[in-house]
Amino acid sequence: MTSQATNQLDLHHRKEIDGLRALAVSAVIAFHFFPGTLPTGYLGVDLFFVISGYLITLLISRQAAKNEFRFSSFYLKRVKRILPAMLAMLVASSIAATLILLAPDLERYAKSQIATLSFIANIYFWRTGGYFSTSDELKPLLHMWSLGVEEQFYLFFPAILIIIIRFIRPQSLKIVALLVIATSSYGINIYLTHIGGSNPAFFLLPTRIWQFAIGGCFALLPIIRPENSTRLNFLFIAGLALITINFVTPPSQIPSATLLTLGAGLILWNKLNSNSLLLRYLITKPVGLVGLSSFSLYLWHWPILVFLKYIYVDSVPLHILMSALLATILIAYLSWKYIENPFRSSIPTRTTLLAILSIYCVLAIYASTMLALKGLPGRDADLANSFANAIDSNYRCPPGNYRLYGASRSCLIGDITASPSLALLGNSHAQMYAPAIIESLNAHHQAGLIIPLNGCLPTIDLNISTECLKMAEINFQAIEKDRNLKTVIIAMTWYSNDLVDKSGASISDPKLSYREKSIMMLIDNLAKTGKNIYLVGPIAIPNFDFASVASRNIKFGNTIENSSVTRASFDSQFKSLISSLSRQLQGRLILPHEVLCDEEHCNFADKQGSYFSDSNHLSAYGTQKLRQLFNPIFERQQH
Structure with a gap:
């Protein structure tokens, strides 16, 4: 220069x-x-x-x-x-x-x-x-x-x-x-x-x-003249x-x-x-x-x-x-x-x-070499690699399948050439169950629609915020008017205790009683339109990025801790709610914890892989284990 x-x-x-x-x-x-x-x-x-x-x-x-x-x-x-x-x-x-x-x-x-x-x-x-x-x-x-x-x-x-x-x-x-x-x-x-x-x-x-x-x-x-230094x-x-x-x-x-x-x-x-x-x-x-x-x-x-x-x-x-x-x-x-x-x-x-x-x-x-060699998997334990595979494997919508629906950026799943007859309604915890039903949708030549409000609940009288309430109401009205939708599966996180009503007043709900009433009100209102309504029950979650933490602990020789919670602790939090919802929904309550928990523990993984992709969303492997729970929905459609 x-x-x-x-x-x-x-x-x-x-x-x-x-x-x-x-x-x-x-x-x-x-x-x-x-x-x-x-x-x-x-x-x-x-x-x-x-x-x-x-x-x-x-x-x-x-x-x-x-x-x-x-x-x-x-x-x-x-x-x-x-x-x-x-x-x-x-x-x-x-x-x-x-x-x-x-x-x-x-x-x-x-x-x-x-x-x-x-x-x-x-x-x-x-x-x-x-x-x-x-x-x-x-x-x-x-x-x-x-x-x-x-x-x-x-x-x-x-x-x-x-x-x-x-x-x-x-x-x-x-x-x-x-x-x-x-x-x-x-x-x-x-x-x-x-x-x-x-x-x-x-x-x-x-x-x-x-x-x-x-x-x-x-x-x-x-430009202002340089001599105007004050300005x-x-x-x-x-x-x-x-x-x-x-x-x-x-x-x-x-x-x-x-x-x-x-x-x-x-x-x-x-x-x-x-x-x-x-x-x-x-x-x-x-x-x-x-x-x-x-x-x-x-x-x-x-x-x-x-x-x-x-x-x-x-x-x-x-x-x-x-x-x-x-x-x-x-x-x-x-x-x-x-x-x-x-x-x-x-x-x-x-x-x-x-x-x-x-x-x-x-x-x-x-x-390109690392991709062809799958990242050199032979260097580490198979379980560490299996856990690491689960990271960020929760379902994400292909960009071409996005559709505007109500207040949501919804997602088409299954046979997208058909009109959606089934909806997954909720938040990201509804979206994570999509892989469990996509195969059945394709087999029956049906289309589904994921309708998520991320960071919100689907309920219309209580929610995380007043803004969530407004958007949930818009989605409810859209579903209510949609004659093509015959089945609605509601899924959401059950760990948001701080809620508000329509006036913005705060409601603490540690015992889940308010949420039970709110979700049943939503189900009853949707059922009045002639739709078949199902609800997915709660699961135990790690509250930390289990797949990532566990896989790295194995690699670096550390002890794997907190790989489950006791069944007693899960039951103390949710057993009363589950029993009440089971009586009211009469076979239309889907219970993932029955697969993910045994008599003593609710596990976050098994010897084949991690059930979770992050701190609270199921991995592709975890969702795969739950596919059988959703089969009765499609079997009932045949009768």
């Missing part, structure tokens, strides 16, 4: 952007290493999205104004900016994964690596889990979801922006066009979350692009205040980090005077260095933490955690200094592309 080019970069360098990046990555790392200290630290990723939207829009709009924008040059810079450091992290993570992970976990790692190399990591992690559960904490490449979103943004947004810049006049209408994109994306995000699609709303570009677009809007706004400082402080509010306020109170996005935009909008006291005292050299190396810090911190959590099973000792944090800082600094910077500036483009292509091929071959 010539000295003139270097001077141009220095001229346009903005310390406040380094400060924002430092804040963003520090928040994310604090959330991951010490989640109790900053529960909303994951919003740091949202900051990165706004920064990217601002910088990319600013870059493209300025180059387009001079007729200097070239797609080839744009994408080459993105490749040199992102891939060398990312590939270095993937090489190191692959070595660690091969040495540490159980075969099924290594196989899952290989799939996530292929998704990362294909720029669809966000889609992969959407389909295979989430972000906030404890099982997700053991996915070494989970953090690549955000890079997948950014890469997809880089792929599609420049063309959209060029169209806006070239064909829309004046400047104010360009901003309006970006606001239309932002508003549409924001609306889809809110809507998906409302109907139980919080996972796709979190992971996918269409529901995230509003933050990039808002950043772009601030890039197109007229610039006020906007900076206002933006910082809005960001701070998001980090100290429960996220449910501020949907989709709206204030954080606007706060970041206010800070990005104008460059502060170089003599500003805000720059001098808030964006110090250490803060600036963290900002400059933020990409490498983000890349390396997560796999380092995940592999430690995997090995220590229960919890990582504090001194190990602190050592890991120091190691993250050192490795990230080396990555920034000796990988990021050289490949962006001094290493010839031909050499860079050749190195990237070579490492890409090596990583693709490695991942």
Whole structure:
């Protein structure tokens, strides 16, 4: 790079952007290493999205104004900016994964690596889990979801922006066009979350692009003159205040980090005077260095933490955690200094592309080999691998089978060419039973419909929240009017004791008496429409990620504990309820505990595998054991 080019970069360098990046990555790392200290630290990723939207829009709009924008040059810079450091992290993570992970976990790692190399990591992690559960904490490449979103943004947004810049006049209408994109994306995000699609709303570009677009809007706004330092400082402080509010306020109170996005935009909008006291005292050299190396810090911190959590099973000792944090800082600094910077500036483009292509091929071959070999299962005990196979194996709806129904994002199962005649109604605990009935549906050429309200109950007079009550009522009315539905199977979690009524008054229900009355009222109301109603009874649950914990305890030579609860403890909690429901439902109560429990224990596994995929959902193996319980439903249909 010539000295003139270097001077141009220095001229346009903005310390406040380094400060924002430092804040963003520090928040994310604090959330991951010490989640109790900053529960909303994951919003740091949202900051990165706004920064990217601002910088990319600013870059493209300025180059387009001079007729200097070239797609080839744009994408080459993105490749040199992102891939060398990312590939270095993937090489190191692959070595660690091969040495540490159980075969099924290594196989899952290989799939996530292929998704990362294909720029669809966000889609992969959407389909295979989430972000906030404890099982997700053991996915070494989970953090690549955000890079997948950014890469997809880089792929599609420049063309959209060029169209806006070239064909829309004046400047104010360009901003309006970006606001239309932002508003549409924001609306889809809110809507998906409302109907139980919080996972796709979190992971996918269409529901995230509003933050990039808002950043772009601030890039197109007229700039305030530098001499007006008082106004610039006020906007900076206002933006910082809005960001701070998001980090100290429960996220449910501020949907989709709206204030954080606007706060970041206010800070990005104008460059502060170089003599500003805000720059001098808030964006110090250490803060600036963290900002400059933020990409490498983000890349390396997560796999380092995940592999430690995997090995220590229960919890990582504090001194190990602190050592890991120091190691993250050192490795990230080396990555920034000796990988990021050289490949962006001094290493010839031909050499860079050749190195990237070579490492890409090596990583693709490695991942394909691990998939072909099923993750090297011969290294560990069969039982450990069997338990690990159960992780995240609970049923998930194929995207093509989603249907809007009532207030839910429902799912077609069975012979989807037919009209649904059976419904699984409840929450994720209804959805997990789908494999137990899909084979029977197919055999009888019938279609079924899963109607879940995740995080809610199906009951219409008592529920987890007043919002759940509203959505449950909408679903009830839809089912009531649906003449095609002949059979309804209700399944739900029985461990939510804190309920509310329609007025919002809290109701504690430790003895389950309120829930019994509520569920029977729902059953009676649905039965009045002529439908056959069945209810799935309670099961004993581990309340911790049994499959993951047990499999790793076996691998690392630890004792397997808490693999069951006593039958007496289960009966003390549920026997009275089950007896009462059995009398009232007369053969229409399905009792999974009769299969999963023996006379002395309610087990979470047997010698063939784990009944549970996580802390409370049945695995594919666990559900398979219960298939016989649902056969009478289809046998009665034949008479």
